[in-house]
């Protein structure tokens with residue numbers, strides 16, 4: 569029997585809502601075997617980021633080699649990659665793996681704290697993004713990638729298309745969490761635009777939504793779902809996780825990764 573296996577390459581969140589921790593919880597819920605490669609250790613919680621320690625690039629290379637020399641990888645994602653040197657190590661490694669690559673182009677935490685070095689953003693866009701099967705920017709990230717403002721759902725659709733046609737990603741999912749009105753996301757798959765819409769939920773507890781969404785897409789891709797189906801199922805997953813998010817911590821609380829299970833009547 570083939571066991572679907574997903575890998576996340578990202579930074580940590582000791583409070584468990586975002587980063588590696590959110591990714592592994594999501595893989596587990598979707599029944600994809602979860603593996604992780606850590607880029608940076610981040611002291612953070614629901615109120616923001618207190619400190620960051622980037623691991624040496626050699627250790628990043630060692631972790632990547634440990635996984636690809638021994639374990640199957642059916643899909644992988646990247647989240648926080650702080651420096652150009654780390655991005656280069658990942659770009660050197662990607663050709664060893666033939667599996668869908670989901671890039672969450674993480675730049676700042678919800679608290680506004682930067683998670684990648686300013687000068688690495690160009691490298692992320694020009695050197696790493698073209699390897700991505702799908703890239704999942706929120707609106708500020710899409711604005712940064714394209715160097716222009718995104719203010720309407722029409723702008724979002726154009727941005728999704730341009731991230732593919734101008735920047736070279738395989739597909740692009742521009743997420744609408746930062747606009748008002750319905751929570752609508754647009755996927756350009758290289759051929760056409762698909763929209764994924766949900767009611768906006770009134771909550772302050774949105775810590776780690778982007779990580780959870782991209783991890784869910786990775787997990788569904790590891791199970792051989794096609795991209796549109798993977799995004800559709802992941803949108804349901806993240807919406808349920810936001811709907812029953814937790815009021816814990818004094819800031820923006822985490823989403824509930826077992827919400828889908830609860831909705832299906834399993835405790």
Ligand SMILES: Nc1ncnc2c1ncn2[C@@H]1O[C@H](COP(=O)(O)OP(=O)(O)O)[C@@H](O)[C@H]1O
Nearest residue numbers: 706743744745746751752753767768769777778
């Ligand atoms: N208040 C909300 N209610 C429902 N869905 C939301 C809400 N905020 C964000 N989302 C959804 O959560 C996902 C993550 O989006 P977004 O917040 O834009 O990304 P990020 O967490 O990377 O900033 C998207 O599917 C978005 O539409």
Ligand SMILES: Cc1ncc(COP(=O)(O)OP(=O)(O)O)c(N)n1
Nearest residue numbers: 579580587677678775776777778779
């Ligand atoms: C280690 C780490 N990676 C990514 C993020 C950002 O996560 P995201 O899902 O975009 O959620 P918010 O930070 O916007 O709540 C992070 N905080 N830490």
